[in-house]
Amino acid sequence: NEVKAAGLLDSRHNCWDFFLDKVRTNLHVVLCMSPIGDTLRARCRKFPALTACCTMDFFRPWPADALISVASRHLADVNLGSDE
Numbered sequence: 001n002e003v004k005a006a007g008l009l010d011s012r013h014n015c016w017d018f019f020l021d022k023v024r025t026n027l028h029v030v031l032c033m034s035p036i037g038d039t040l041r042a043r044c045r046k047f048p049a050l051t052a053c054c055t056m057d058f059f060r061p062w063p064a065d066a067l068i069s070v071a072s073r074h075l076a077d078v079n080l081g082s083d084e
Contacts, residue, residue: 036066 001010008014031050033040035058044051 035062 003015003018004010006018008018033043
């Protein structure tokens with residue numbers, strides 16, 4: 001019994017606390033969502049914990065028009081100087 005091996009009394013409460021500690025340590029969740037469209041943005045606004053302490057990996061290359069759209073939106077208010 002892992003609870004006894006950890007030096008704890010084998011009670012219901014200790015077993016439950018031990019279980020919760022193991023879950024918190026070992027539980028990993030993988031969510032897969034498409035970055036295309038407004039769905040991901042809406043979910044991130046509704047549930048900010050989705051992006052608060054996580055890592056986002058994009059496994060496929062973004063389409064060129066998506067990259068241009070994101071860059072244009074973020075740089076729209078930035079003064080980059082003249083074209084000269």
